[in-house]
Amino acid sequence: MKGITLVGPMGAGKTTIGRLLSKELDFLFIDSDREIESRTGAAISWIFDVEGEVGFRDREQAIIEDICQTNTNGFVLATGGGAILREQTRRILSEKTTVIYLHASVEQQIARTAKDRHRPLLQVDNPEKVLRELIAIREPFYREVAHIEVVTDERPPRFLIQYILELLSL
Numbered sequence: 001m002k003g004i005t006l007v008g009p010m011g012a013g014k015t016t017i018g019r020l021l022s023k024e025l026d027f028l029f030i031d032s033d034r035e036i037e038s039r040t041g042a043a044i045s046w047i048f049d050v051e052g053e054v055g056f057r058d059r060e061q062a063i064i065e066d067i068c069q070t071n072t073n074g075f076v077l078a079t080g081g082g083a084i085l086r087e088q089t090r091r092i093l094s095e096k097t098t099v100i101y102l103h104a105s106v107e108q109q110i111a112r113t114a115k116d117r118h119r120p121l122l123q124v125d126n127p128e129k130v131l132r133e134l135i136a137i138r139e140p141f142y143r144e145v146a147h148i149e150v151v152t153d154e155r156p157p158r159f160l161i162q163y164i165l166e167l168l169s170l
């Protein structure tokens with residue numbers, strides 16, 4: 001069974017849905033942000049501060065490649081919202097895994113990320129503006145890399161898991 005990757009913007013629910021989906025399937029769960037933090041021994045915000053976004057993307061690309069090459073059994077990979085920016089990452093994800101694009105409106109992204117201070121790109125005066133700019137750039141990449149698109153809307157995680165399992169015929 002191929003690994004399953006979740007892509008989509010910040011607050012789409014990749015980490016939440018990914019963890020629940022992996023439990024349902026009895027698959028290994030990997031969150032690329034947590035993997036970067038544990039391998040680096042530093043928080044994402046620290047990496048952004050010290051190495052800049054380019055340094056973070058280099059680490060993200062290398063770790064995602066490694067995860068896709070080394071895990072032969074089923075796994076669920078929750079990526080960070082910008083992982084799809086690198087062409088090489090998109091290629092490896094869509095070749096080696098089944099990629100699901102979790103779609104969320106900017107309004108929902110704001111509601112789901114407002115209280116969290118751990119996303120460096122959103123620690124600005126106007127996070128809504130940033131989210132709108134990012135989705136305009138990234139949406140074509142989410143669509144390009146994904147095999148399946150799931151609109152999260154107001155649907156609770158439990159519902160989305162069942163829906164994804166049906167789509168995957170699992």
Ligand SMILES: Nc1ncnc2c1ncn2[C@@H]1O[C@H](COP(=O)(O)OP(=O)(O)O)[C@@H](O)[C@H]1O
Pocket residue numbers: 008009010011012013014015016017078112113152154155156157160
């Ligand atoms: N379908 C959903 N319905 C309601 N809340 C959700 C849903 N998906 C995620 N959340 C909540 O939104 C927040 C951000 O989710 P998270 O999984 O961290 O998103 P991502 O990893 O895509 O940035 C969390 O507090 C999570 O509980």
Ligand SMILES: O=C(O)C1=C[C@@H](OP(=O)(O)O)[C@@H](O)[C@H](O)C1
Pocket residue numbers: 008009010011014015033044079080081082083118119120121
């Ligand atoms: O969209 C982005 O560029 C980012 C999304 C974050 O992950 P989530 O999408 O899980 O919040 C994390 O990788 C980092 O803060 C950068």
Ligand SMILES: [Mg+2]
Pocket residue numbers: 014015016033078079080
């Ligand atoms: Mg996440």
